[in-house]
Amino acid sequence: MHITLRQIEVFSEVLKSGSTTQASQVLALSQSAVSAALADLEGQLGVQLFDRVGKRLVVNEHGRLLYPRAVGLLEQATEIQQLFQEDNGAIRISASSTIGNYLLPAMMARYRRDFPRLPLELSVGNSQDVIHAVADFRVDVGLIEGPCHVSELVSEPWLEDELVVFAAPDAPILSGPITAESLGSAPWILRERGSGTREIVDYLLLSHLPQFELAMELGNSEAIKHAVRHGMGISCLSRRVIADQLEAGTLVELTLPFPRLSRTLYRIHHRQKHISKALSRFLSYCTEA
Structure with missing residues (x-):
């Protein structure tokens, strides 16, 4: 059985209008196409859906049984169409x-x-x-x-993003000038390998230091901020990540002897x-x- 939505639509419109002529005008089909679709549907179902009374088609008990299900199918098809027309998917x-x-x-x-x-x-x-x-x-x-x-x-x-090297307000590195040597000898707390931040820090910053001491790798920025705030080392993160702490003074930005660190x-x-x-x-x- 290969019932189509077009056949169901033709059946419903013929039932409402009472003739294939009027149904064809509503559906923008030829009268012969409407008659063929209706005949094909009846052939597949093995029953007549209308009694022929002169030129009129009068729905019979089979048509009345089918009609509410036909309406339901057409409504569901409309819902599916609207779903993707409006792009409501997650x-x-x-x-x-x-x-x-x-x-x-x-x-x-x-x-x-x-x-x-x-x-x-x-x-x-x-x-x-x-x-x-x-x-x-x-x-x-x-x-x-x-x-x-x-x-x-x-x-x-x-988007463009700026990276900031930062420390606790009482970090030892702040006791003297910030140089490549002092940065290289400080303990660093960084994101794990595989992190985009870590990749950029390795490329833009650490490759320019004479030495590098990795004290700790942590899997998220919040943990790094807390570790630095408690004096466990220095780090480098997006300015967006530490903006509130810099404003509150719980973390301090280090002025680097290098160009501004930025990434895309x-x-x-x-x-x-x-x-x-x-x-x-x-x-x-x-x-x-």
């Missing part, structure tokens, strides 16, 4: 920790104020976690803190990923922010 985002914890919440809140019914799903990990999630189609788009070198992914510059944040998606209207709209909110 947007799945994966972001590295700095972006997911400190940038995206405000962007998501702004988006939800304008589109309160559209669901958003956010997962947070390090940059490698995000890259794997995008490559495996587990999320629609990824936001990471460094460049992506995976060939099947499209990587686009998104990237947006990534799979080359074969369809960018829906809802996803494109959400990304525009992120870009405007």
Whole structure:
């Protein structure tokens, strides 16, 4: 059996109008096409749905049995069509920790104020976690803190971010001038390998120090901030991550003998990923922010 929605639609319209002529005008079909669709439906069901009374078609007991189910099917089909016309599906985002914890919440809140019914799903990990999630189609788009070198992914510059080296207010390094030597001999507390922040810090900063003492690796920025605040070492994170602590004076920015440390944040998606209207709209909110 191969009943089509078009046949169900023809049946419903013929029932409402009482003739194939009027149904054909409503459906923008020829009268012969309407008659053929109705005859095909009756043939598949093995019953007549209408009694022929002159030129009129009068619904019979079979047609009355079918009609409420036909209406239900057409309503469900309309709902499916509207679902994808309006792009109401959940947007799945994966972001590295700095972006997911400190940038995206405000962007998501702004988006939800304008589109309160559209669901958003956010997962947070390090940059490698995000890259794997995008490559495996587990999320629609990824936001990471460094460049992506995976060939099947499209990587686009998104935002600029400043990195800050910081210490506790009473840290020993503050007792003298900040030099490459004093930075090299200080204990460093850094993000784990695989983190976008760690990759950029290794490239922009640590490679220029005469020596380097890694005191600790921690898996999130909050833990690093607390460790530095308690005098366990110095670190380097996004200014966005420590802005409140710098303003409160619980952490102190170190003036470096190097150029300003900055990096580009990237947006990534799979080359074969369809960018829906809802996803494109959400990304525009992120870009405007």
